[in-house]
Structure formats: C-alpha cells, structure tokens
Amino acid sequence: AQRVTQPEKLLSVFKGAPVELKCNYSYSGSPELFWYVQYSRQRLQLLLRHISRESIKGFTADLNKGETSFHLKKPFAQEEDSAMYYCALSGTGGGNKLTFGTGTQLKVEL
Amino acid sequence: DAGITQSPRHKVTETGTPVTLRCHQTENHRYMYWYRQDPGHGLRLIHYSYGVKDTDKGEVSDGYSVSRSKTEDFLLTLESATSSQTSVYFCATITPGAGNTIYFGEGSWLTVV
Numbered sequence: 001a002q003r004v005t006q007p008e009k010l011l012s013v014f015k016g017a018p019v020e021l022k023c024n025y026s027y028s029g030s031p032e033l034f035w036y037v038q039y040s041r042q043r044l045q046l047l048l049r050h051i052s053r054e055s056i057k058g059f060t061a062d063l064n065k066g067e068t069s070f071h072l073k074k075p076f077a078q079e080e081d082s083a084m085y086y087c088a089l090s091g092t093g094g095g096n097k098l099t100f101g102t103g104t105q106l107k108v109e110l
Numbered sequence: 111d112a113g114i115t116q117s118p119r120h121k122v123t124e125t126g127t128p129v130t131l132r133c134h135q136t137e138n139h140r141y142m143y144w145y146r147q148d149p150g151h152g153l154r155l156i157h158y159s160y161g162v163k164d165t166d167k168g169e170v171s172d173g174y175s176v177s178r179s180k181t182e183d184f185l186l187t188l189e190s191a192t193s194s195q196t197s198v199y200f201c202a203t204i205t206p207g208a209g210n211t212i213y214f215g216e217g218s219w220l221t222v223v
Contacts, residue, residue, distance in 0.1 A: 009150075034211070044153075044200065044214040086152060090212075096141055096204050097168070098212050100152040 002027045002091045006101035013077050014109050021072040021104050023061075023087030032090040033070040034098070035061055039083045047072075047085070057081070077108045113137045114215040116201050122221045129188040131218050133201030141204040142184040143212070144168075144176065146197040153200065159184055191222045 003026040013019055025031060035047040048056045050063040050070060061072045070087060087101040113136035123129050133142060141160055145153040145168075155168030157176040165176050173195060175187045188195055201215040 006152075036214075041217075043216045046211055046213070049211065096212075097143070097155055097158060098153075098202075100145075100154070102150060102152040 002031070002089055002099045004087050004089050004099055004101035006085075006087055006104050008104045009102070010105045010107065012107045012109060015079055016076050019072075019074040019077045019081065019106065019108075021085050021087075021106065023070045023072065023101060025068050025070065025087075025089050027068075027089060027091055029091060033061075033063055034088045034090070035059070035070075035072050036086045036088060036100075037083050038086065038103075044086065077106075079108050079110065082106055082108045114201055114203060114213065116199075116215040116218045118218060119216065120219045122223060123191050125192060125222055126190050129191050129220065129222075131186045131199055131201075131220070133184045133186070133215060135182055135184075135201075135203050137203065137205075138181055139203035139205065140181075142178065143202040143204075144174075144184065144186045145200045145202060145214075146170065147200060147217070148197050156186065156199075188220075191220075193222050196220060196222045 005024045033050040036044040037047045038044045059074045061070050063070050084103050084105050086103045088098045090098050115134045117132045143158040144156040147153050154170045156174050159165045159178040177185045199218045202212045204212050
C-alpha cells in the first residue's frame with residue numbers, strides 16, 4: 001500500500017522567512033513524487049516533480065529515499081505563496097493513480 | 111489546463127436525488143480520474159478510467175458510479191445523493207509523455223441538503 005503523510009495542517013511564517021513543508025511517504029517500490037499547489041478555490045496546479053529536479057517559483061524538493069521524505073523548501077517566503085500544498089505519490093501499480101497527503105495550508109504573514 | 115472542463119461547476123441537490131457530474135477533455139487523453147476533496151482528507155480517488163468503457167474503482171467508490179462511452183467524456187454519477195457526498199469534485203487526466211503528470215479540472219462544488 002502507498003501512503004503520503006503531511007504532518008502539518010497549517011504552517012504560518014513571516015514574509016522573508018524560510019519555508020519547509022514536510023512530506024513523508026510509504027511505498028515499497030520506486031515512487032514518483034509531486035507537489036501540487038492550490039490557490040483559494042482554484043484547481044490544483046503542478047508545482048514540481050522529483051524527476052525533473054527543477055525549481056518553480058523558488059521552491060525546491062529533494063527526494064530522500066533513506067528517510068522516505070520529499071520536503072518542499074523555499075528560502076524566502078512571499079505573500080503570494082499563501083496557498084494549500086499537497087504532496088502526492090504515483091506508484092508503479094496500474095492506472096498511474098496519485099495518492100495525496102492531507103495537505104498543508106501555508107500562510108505567509110507580513 | 112490540459113483542456114479539461116467540468117460541469118456543473120456548482121450544484122445544490124436534495125438527499126436521495128441522482129446527480130451526474132461531467133468531465134470533458136479535448137486532448138484525447140487515455141486516462142481520466144475523479145477525485146473528491148474534503149478538509150482533513152486531501153484528495154481521494156473515487157474512480158478512474160483507462161480507456162473507453164474501461165473503468166476501475168478508487169479508494170472511496172461506494173455510492174458512486176462512472177461511465178466513459180467516448181474518449182472525451184467521463185461521467186460521475188451519485189445514484190442517490192447523501193449529505194456525506196457534499197464535497198468538491200475534481201476531474202483529472204494524465205499526460206504519459208510528460209512524466210505521468212496529472213492535470214486537474216477546475217472542480218465541481220456539490221452540496222447535498
């Protein structure tokens with residue numbers, strides 16, 4: 001079975017402070033991991049994938065297989081980063097299905 | 111947005127009535143998904159389709175059925191709506207060539223009273 005855990009429901013930081021949104025996963029094979037972002041009442045948008053190792057809007061995430069983690073980081077939070085963030089895992093089972101964590105609401109305060 | 115549109119975007123219905131949500135895509139994607147989003151639960155897969163007339167259950171399929179009679183449309187039906195099915199429903203498709211990235215529709219807000 002595959003599982004994604006996001007331990008924080010809400011993370012509040014001040015503008016300019018570093019951000020780290022935690023994500024841990026449980027999967028027996030080699031997973032594909034994603035971060036999605038959802039701004040208020042909008043569709044989920046792909047933020048980044050671990051395969052591409054790219055940086056989007058200043059966010060990065062590194063897959064740590066030893067710790068089974070895929071934490072999302074940004075060195076300096078901006079007000080526009082306030083949103084709901086979801087970590088997701090795609091396993092090698094049929095259907096290319098995504099399993100999501102419960103999400104973390106990031107609030108950036110001025 | 112991968113050419114995904116959902117309808118209706120908002121609906122209020124009474125307990126016990128049937129409800130059908132429609133997902134339409136224009137990109138000829140093979141895979142389509144229905145998720146529901148609820149506070150404290152994130153997104154959970156209801157049903158998915160891997161081709162015309164080929165569907166399978168997700169983790170929260172009870173009370174829901176789906177149909178896919180053509181590539182571009184994936185219908186989600188609540189046979190007899192209950193208050194526990196009040197939720198936001200998201201349709202999604204996958205682009206296998208883009209690292210199996212899933213793209214989402216704008217969501218359908220359903221309230222069962």
